[in-house]
Amino acid sequence: MTPNIHYENREIEGERLELSKGGIYWLGPNVTLRRCTLVLGVASRWLNLVSGQLIDCTIQAKGELKNLRWTTMGLKGCRFTGRFTGNDFGFREEHFDKWRLGGLEDCDFSGARLDACRFYGCDMRTVRLPRWPCFTLLEPRRRAAELRCVEWPGRFGRVVIEDLVEQEEIMVALAYHAPAIAEQLDTTAEELRAALEGLAGVIM
Structure with a gap:
């Protein structure tokens, strides 16, 4: 059975988190990562972004990360590297999202490859793009x-x-x-x- 690995109801600072194949990962609810390196080695179907904040983190996609919705997470001062296809960033207030924390501010995508990626409800003047x-x-x-x-x-x-x-x-x-x-x-x-x-x- 594939294990469920939860990061929830806590704050993690200065750690390297490797999300590798073989698990189903849950970020949130109520998780805060500060100055962490988040290495995403799983397909998006194995990664559930529930709610939380990523602050001053480095986010590395080891493979092509497809159709992942980041709009439930508050992203501030983060740097993205790797390939992202069909990902959504920012904040979308929908009927099932109102209790969640989403947003994008001061993030750097200059080292990432973005394809068919959408940005919602954020100030793009604070975002570095590839x-x-x-x-x-x-x-x-x-x-x-x-x-x-x-x-x-x-x-x-x-x-x-x-x-x-x-x-x-x-x-x-x-x-x-x-x-x-x-x-x-x-x-x-x-x-x-x-x-x-x-x-x-x-x-x-």
Whole structure:
């Protein structure tokens, strides 16, 4: 039987926590990690982010971490490295989330690879983002009409840009890894870069 490993109702400071294969991990409820190194060696289905705070921590994804929702955790001053695909960061207040602590402030993703990652309800001016071949669209929901006027290569416009109006208004940024999304949407990273260059609200 796969063991359940719980980090809950306590504060941990200055430790290295390795979440490796063979366990089901629970962060929270009511856990605080300060100045810890969190090494994520498991797939997201084995990692449950219940609620808590990570403060001044280093978070390392050993493999590609897919579709993990960090919006139940308060992240402040943290540094992310590794590959993150389809992850959500920030704060989303939903009917089953109101008692949870979420948020993102003063975090550094410059050493991470982000693809199809969304940021909610946070001040992106406090967040360091990865540069090319990653790129980030700021305030994409609010700027959807403007972005639809751009001539996008391949299926990027039809799949990504046309979908922006369906996104929640509190989504403040959307980050992609150009080679990965280009391969999926019948274009190239170079063609995407040409379309992005000169646009306002793009970090790359």
